[in-house]
Amino acid sequence: MLKRSRQLDVLQRLLRQFPVVGLIGARQVGKSTLARALVARTRRRAAFFDLEDPRARARLDSPMLALEGLRGLVVLDEIQRRPDLFPVLRVLADRHRRPARFLVLGSASPPLLRQSSETLAGRIAYHELSGFDLSEVGPRALERLWLRGGFPLSFTAGTESASFLWRQQFVATFVEREISALELGLSPATIGRFWNMLAHYHGQTWNAAELARAFGVSEKTARSYLDFLIATFMAFRLAPWHENIGKREVKAPKIYLSDSGLLHAMLGLRTRDDLLGHPKRGASWEGFAIGQVISRLGAHPRECFFWGLHSGAELDLLVVRGRVRLGFEVKHTDSPAMTPSMRSALDKLRLSRLYVIHAGEATFPLAPKVTALPLRRVWTELSELR
Numbered sequence: 001m002l003k004r005s006r007q008l009d010v011l012q013r014l015l016r017q018f019p020v021v022g023l024i025g026a027r028q029v030g031k032s033t034l035a036r037a038l039v040a041r042t043r044r045r046a047a048f049f050d051l052e053d054p055r056a057r058a059r060l061d062s063p064m065l066a067l068e069g070l071r072g073l074v075v076l077d078e079i080q081r082r083p084d085l086f087p088v089l090r091v092l093a094d095r096h097r098r099p100a101r102f103l104v105l106g107s108a109s110p111p112l113l114r115q116s117s118e119t120l121a122g123r124i125a126y127h128e129l130s131g132f133d134l135s136e137v138g139p140r141a142l143e144r145l146w147l148r149g150g151f152p153l154s155f156t157a158g159t160e161s162a163s164f165l166w167r168q169q170f171v172a173t174f175v176e177r178e179i180s181a182l183e184l185g186l187s188p189a190t191i192g193r194f195w196n197m198l199a200h201y202h203g204q205t206w207n208a209a210e211l212a213r214a215f216g217v218s219e220k221t222a223r224s225y226l227d228f229l230i231a232t233f234m235a236f237r238l239a240p241w242h243e244n245i246g247k248r249e250v251k252a253p254k255i256y257l258s259d260s261g262l263l264h265a266m267l268g269l270r271t272r273d274d275l276l277g278h279p280k281r282g283a284s285w286e287g288f289a290i291g292q293v294i295s296r297l298g299a300h301p302r303e304c305f306f307w308g309l310h311s312g313a314e315l316d317l318l319v320v321r322g323r324v325r326l327g328f329e330v331k332h333t334d335s336p337a338m339t340p341s342m343r344s345a346l347d348k349l350r351l352s353r354l355y356v357i358h359a360g361e362a363t364f365p366l367a368p369k370v371t372a373l374p375l376r377r378v379w380t381e382l383s384e385l386r
Contacts, residue, residue: 067092194215241318250307355370
């Protein structure tokens with residue numbers, strides 16, 4: 001398994017500052033493995049509770065009695081199964097000298113965030129764990145990471161066939177397991193069909209009416225399905241940027257599946273050749289590159305947008321932090337060139353800099369304030385936002 005040193009550094013820093021840290025991310029993304037690696041690195045006394053294990057749940061029938069005497073690091077895995085533990089954690093977090101720190105792991109965001117925000121405000125910090133990124137697997141593995149995605153068991157599988165099978169099985173079982181765990185009252189089969197249909201809309205602006213008609217449900221129901229997939233880290237929404245610049249701007253968000261490997265499994269793309277010959281190749285590369293850039297910048301979702309005009313000009317990713325505005329246009333080519341759309345974005349959005357992320361090897365200037373940057377060099381040549 002790959003060492004995830006950067007992720008471990010983040011957790012150590014947060015645990016020094018906060019009595020409770022929430023490590024959230026998709027199921028099978030490596031949260032439990034990372035927690036055990038953290039214990040091994042720090043050599044701290046640790047107690048683990050896997051809340052999907054009935055024995056662990058039984059130990060917590062009297063949670064204050066079970067947790068109060070523990071010292072060091074206490075890990076509570078799949079915390080969304082026991083939201084009643086959050087009030088107990090608040091009491092334990094407020095103890096003098098804080099004899100224990102708590103690392104809570106969750107595979108769905110809304111229940112975790114809602115419960116903890118009510119009881120642990122000021123006491124908890126969150127870190128979202130995604131799949132492997134280029135900083136962890138190295139630039140030579142870029143094509144493999146794009147095809148297989150970042151889930152550890154998919155990326156490290158011995159063959160392409162084994163990786164594809166793992167992703168197929170993940171897709172087949174994920175929805176039913178998550179809906180059951182979260183007690184949402186939704187139909188697993190219906191959500192699964194919607195998820196597969198959404199793969200064909202990957203990289204497009206969200207049109208609730210169109211998707212609702214195609215699926216035969218109301219717009220409200222279509223939005224609830226999308227909210228579930230975002231809540232469980234299977235999809236992400238890129239908000240539109242709009243301001244008064246005298247043009248008709250796109251107001252709908254763009255929707256992407258979070259993991260390129262799962263996208264390819266849903267589209268039936270087993271090999272690199274299958275992917276390169278598919279109509280969704282460009283959209284897949286776009287979503288994959290956007291995820292890498294956002295991760296490298298350390299940007300919060302509230303800082304990330306896309307921009308588009310109904311006349312056709314657009315920008316794949318706009319990152320805004322204070323006065324800094326960075327633009328990113330993604331092209332699956334090794335020889336990108338300036339376009340009228342890029343010039344429009346540079347001018348109308350008052351960009352500090354525009355990067356054209358491409359599939360080649362060389363970094364070179366395209367125009368004043370515009371740089372062509374290979375995706376494989378994003379982690380070495382693009383600075384984290386401060």
